[in-house]
Amino acid sequence: MRRLRLSDCAKNTRPFSRRFFEQPTAEIARALLGAELIHVTRDGEAAGRIVECEAYLSDCDPACHAARGQTPRNAPMFGPPGHSYVYFIYGMYYCFNVVTARKGTGEAVLIRALEPLRGIDLMCRRRKTSTVTNLCSGPGKLTVALGISKEQNQLDLSKEPLRLLQTRQILKPEERIGVSGRIGISAAKELPLRFYIEGNPHVSKYSGK
DNA sequence: TGGCAGATTTTA
DNA sequence: AAAATCTGCCAA
Numbered sequence: 001m002r003r004l005r006l007s008d009c010a011k012n013t014r015p016f017s018r019r020f021f022e023q024p025t026a027e028i029a030r031a032l033l034g035a036e037l038i039h040v041t042r043d044g045e046a047a048g049r050i051v052e053c054e055a056y057l058s059d060c061d062p063a064c065h066a067a068r069g070q071t072p073r074n075a076p077m078f079g080p081p082g083h084s085y086v087y088f089i090y091g092m093y094y095c096f097n098v099v100t101a102r103k104g105t106g107e108a109v110l111i112r113a114l115e116p117l118r119g120i121d122l123m124c125r126r127r128k129t130s131t132v133t134n135l136c137s138g139p140g141k142l143t144v145a146l147g148i149s150k151e152q153n154q155l156d157l158s159k160e161p162l163r164l165l166q167t168r169q170i171l172k173p174e175e176r177i178g179v180s181g182r183i184g185i186s187a188a189k190e191l192p193l194r195f196y197i198e199g200n201p202h203v204s205k206y207s208g209k
Numbered sequence: 210t211g212g213c214a215g216a217t218t219t220t221a
Numbered sequence: 222a223a224a225a226t227c228t229g230c231c232a233a
Contacts, residue, residue: 090216
């Protein structure tokens with residue numbers, strides 16, 4: 001039951017600490033830019049670096065799934081931080097979230113885009129495309145690319161098979177963080193809770209900046 | 210290049 | 222009926 005694998009140590013990556021998840025959710029979202037998300041399945045490993053995400057809050061945020069209390073769908077949001085919340089949307093796609101805030105609160109960060117790092121061939125097969133900038137440039141796309149669905153709901157992200165890792169140098173010196181309103185919602189559109197790496201070609205195009 | 214139908218779960 | 226989406230098809 002090792003927490004870290006040799007390959008992770010070599011690259012100096014590690015799971016996020018308990019303390020990390022004690023920050024406000026918007027701060028967590030910002031700090032997740034540059035982190036690695038890795039999913040290992042029978043088909044192999046697929047990994048990407050987070051370049052776009054959104055915070056969903058429990059107070060004064062009607063766009064949050066947890067805004068009207070707990071339901072079977074959103075139950076993972078009320079569970080421990082550092083776990084996954086995967087939901088199905090528009091009859092077709094899964095969206096992946098990192099649960100934040102203390103147990104019982106109901107907050108999360110929606111991961112909207114990744115820069116593919118490893119397992120690119122596998123991702124291309126799953127996504128049926130060979131355009132790398134189209135593999136993970138949207139919340140529904142990245143779950144297909146990584147092979148994430150309901151079976152990956154409510155998993156502890158510090159362990160295999162689905163891991164969220166902090167890297168030694170999380171953002172490159174020239175990378176700037178952009179902030180905007182969240183995408184695809186009608187309520188609380190204007191809240192500055194979307195974070196992305198400016199100019200990164202893997203950020204969702206639908207964004208309009 | 211831009212708009213729209215369609216895939217169909219969960220909740221209101 | 223609308224949603225934290227994306228694709229393919231169609232018309233210019």
